[in-house]
Amino acid sequence: MSSKPSFQLFPAIDVRGGRVVRLAQGDYDRETTYGDDPLAAAQAYAAQGANWLHLVDLDAARAGGYTLAPLLQQLRATTGLQVQTGGGVRSRDDVVALLEAGASRVVVGSLSVRAPEQVLGWLAEFGAERITVALDARQDEAGIWQLPIHGWTEGSGVALDALASRYAQAGMTHLLCTDIARDGMLTGPNFALYRHLVALLPQVQVQASGGVHAVTDVSAAKTAGCGGIVLGRALLEGRFTLEQAFAEAASC
Secondary structure (H helix, E strand, O other): OOOOOOOEEEEEEEEEOOEEEEEEOOEEEEEEEEEOOHHHHHHHHHHOOOOEEEEEEHHHHHHOOOOOHHHHHHHHHHOOOEEEEEOOOOOHHHHHHHHHHOOOEEEEOHHHHHOHHHHHHHHHHHOHHHEEEEEEEEEOOOOOEEOOEOOOOEOOOOEHHHHHHHHHHOOOOEEEEEEHHHOOOOOOOOHHHHHHHHHHOOOOEEEEEOOOOOOHHHHHHHHOOOOEEEEOHHHHOOOOOHHHHHHHHHOO
């Protein structure tokens, strides 16, 4: 019997116009800049013990055409980081290009909602370890988690539970789920949502994302059964260090 995968920390770097930024609830008009050297930021995380990096191309997420391949190549050459990355992944060629540039996993977001047959095909072709399905959810008035598209501005008519279950049945291993209402807001992750997903999809490694504000969120995610947690704004603003996050994960 194989052992359960270890809990992973994913320090996150979102890049727009060559700068390290964060958006509040995905709003491009609510941007905070944290530096102009994404490579140096990633190298600093590696020096602090990171094994993984969550890298997002915000320009491509809006306009298509992934722009961070040179950065990926530099990361592969100068750090030991494994990188899961996405933004504007819309075709098989995009997946191939990212993997060839050095990505360990390709994150597929809106297309996972709009064209599930295509993404299911990629899971089969490239393997479940190379694809992270990213489903950004918002709870409706009836309490159902829905999956908005087009920058979270339009409804898709697709519910999180149904689509996530479909991917899990096809062999998905890695699910990144963001509660849109909490993304970039430092209000704490929605652990009720993650406990629900862990119970619904016991074979899937669920990555918590959105709202991390304190180092105790790390242990809470692990206790909830998540396979990992994405650490964005809280790390960038020094609310805790990556070393403290590792210690917190090891404490439970």
